[in-house]
Amino acid sequence: MQSHSRIVLFCLFVLFVGEIYAKDISYDDSTRLLLVALDMKNHNDTKNSLGVFEHLFSKKKKYIYLDNIIQLNMKLRRYHTVIALTHRYATIYPNHEQTIYQQRVKALVYTDRYKRAIDTQKYIIKYYHSQFNLFNLSKIHYRQKEFENAQKYAIEALSIKSNNKIAVYYTNMLYNDMNQTTKAKQYLEYYIQTHKPSYDLYVAMAKIYIKNNNISHTIDMTKKLYMLTKQRNTTYKYIDEFATKILRYMDTTQKLDMVKFLKSQEIQTDMLLSLYLDVGELNKAQALTKELYMETKKLRYYAQNSMLQYELATNKNDVLDEVISEFNYIISKDKHSRYLNFLGYLLIDHDVDIKRGLKLAKQAVKKSPQNIAYKDSLAWGYYKQSQCDKAKMVMYNILSDKTISDKTILEHNRKIRRCK
Numbered sequence: 563m564q565s566h567s568r569i570v571l572f573c574l575f576v577l578f579v580g581e582i583y584a585k586d587i588s589y590d591d592s593t594r595l596l597l598v599a600l601d602m603k604n605h606n607d608t609k610n611s612l613g614v615f616e617h618l619f620s621k622k623k624k625y626i627y628l629d630n631i632i633q634l635n636m637k638l639r640r641y642h643t644v645i646a647l648t649h650r651y652a653t654i655y656p657n658h659e660q661t662i663y664q665q666r667v668k669a670l671v672y673t674d675r676y677k678r679a680i681d682t683q684k685y686i687i688k689y690y691h692s693q694f695n696l697f698n699l700s701k702i703h704y705r706q707k708e709f710e711n712a713q714k715y716a717i718e719a720l721s722i723k724s725n726n727k728i729a730v731y732y733t734n735m736l737y738n739d740m741n742q743t744t745k746a747k748q749y750l751e752y753y754i755q756t757h758k759p760s761y762d763l764y765v766a767m768a769k770i771y772i773k774n775n776n777i778s779h780t781i782d783m784t785k786k787l788y789m790l791t792k793q794r795n796t797t798y799k800y801i802d803e804f805a806t807k808i809l810r811y812m813d814t815t816q817k818l819d820m821v822k823f824l825k826s827q828e829i830q831t832d833m834l835l836s837l838y839l840d841v842g843e844l845n846k847a848q849a850l851t852k853e854l855y856m857e858t859k860k861l862r863y864y865a866q867n868s869m870l871q872y873e874l875a876t877n878k879n880d881v882l883d884e885v886i887s888e889f890n891y892i893i894s895k896d897k898h899s900r901y902l903n904f905l906g907y908l909l910i911d912h913d914v915d916i917k918r919g920l921k922l923a924k925q926a927v928k929k930s931p932q933n934i935a936y937k938d939s940l941a942w943g944y945y946k947q948s949q950c951d952k953a954k955m956v957m958y959n960i961l962s963d964k965t966i967s968d969k970t971i972l973e974h975n976r977k978i979r980r981c982k
Contacts, residue, residue: 899929950981
């Protein structure tokens with residue numbers, strides 16, 4: 563109801579403005595018009611918002627109107643208009659000259675006029691010397707692959723005060739673009755030692771360690787990230803995303819050490835779950851998924867717990883009905899390809915409902931056509947229905963794609979080859 567009222571109100575605003583244009587009357591209600599324009603802007607009605615601000619500016623040359631006109635033209639990618647506006651009005655609004663010229667620089671960069679952009683940015687720095695403006699000049703040179711100049715202004719920006727974002731930018735430039743890998747590593751290590759802990763700094767350092775194949779240092783930095791996140795009492799989501807990416811570089815000893823660390827710090831996250839699954843601690847993984855589900859109510863933990871219940875069962879038939887029931891509920895909430903395939907395979911493999919299982923497997927393959935496990939479920943379904951030609955065709959597609967070592971797929975292939 564509130565949404566409908568808001569739409570009606572918004573339409574009345576637009577009609578009101580339209581009447582002003584149509585009648586060309588002198589109506590000094592700038593406050594209401596400003597609210598209309600801002601409302602349009604906030605709801606991405608960019609062109610109409612621009613029209614209102616231009617009308618306001620034509621009546622009264624207030625800077626707030628001009629600023630919004632420039633912003634909206636930038637959003638509409640009318641860079642030549644921005645360049646013209648900033649050229650015309652920069653000297654008329656001396657108190658806002660820096661902001662106007664900064665917008666001009668952006669428009670010049672977006673139109674590949676780098677020389678003019680650099681000259682304008684240097685003018686800004688001459689009269690408004692700041693870290694922000696120096697960093698912007700460095701980035702313009704960087705876009706031009708003028709790394710020596712980019713480095714020069716990055717260093718000057720950092721000389722004003724410390725800034726983690728610029729420090730990471732400078733380090734990455736040294737490492738990735740200027741082939742100064744040792745200098746980059748030493749600089750960032752020193753910067754981390756002399757500044758407050760930072761997520762961005764630790765991630766940047768860990769990435770350099772990975773590139774240098776220094777997994778032990780990467781793990782140490784990852785542990786620091788977890789401790790920092792714990793101290794700040796924030797979500798582990800982002801550090802988990804990073805940590806799980808380095809899992810494949812770790813040997814068994816390092817994985818077990820990471821498990822020990824996470825448990826000692828009572829950090830129960832996706833990384834710990836991934837580690838349990840990777841080292842074959844399925845019972846601990848199942849217990850953790852239950853705890854994570856109780857804590858977060860996220861369906862993926864519920865699904866993972868149900869899958870592990872099936873995998874761990876000595877006699878699969880003892881838990882089959884319960885797991886099928888749980889997955890019927892799961893796919894009613896989320897038709898992820900993994901869930902569709904898991905339920906479909908159970909129905910096929912246990913001869914519960916091959917027709918429905920095959921339908922679910924087809925849906926999974928449609929969603930993720932390159933997944934060989936889903937294709938195997940499809941082939942197995944065709945085999946169970948004695949559709950040998952279709953089963954062989956799908957299996958041929960799997961085997962021709964890459965070398966297969968999965969025992970289940972190889973066993974299915976052996977049986978399908980004999981199908982007549």
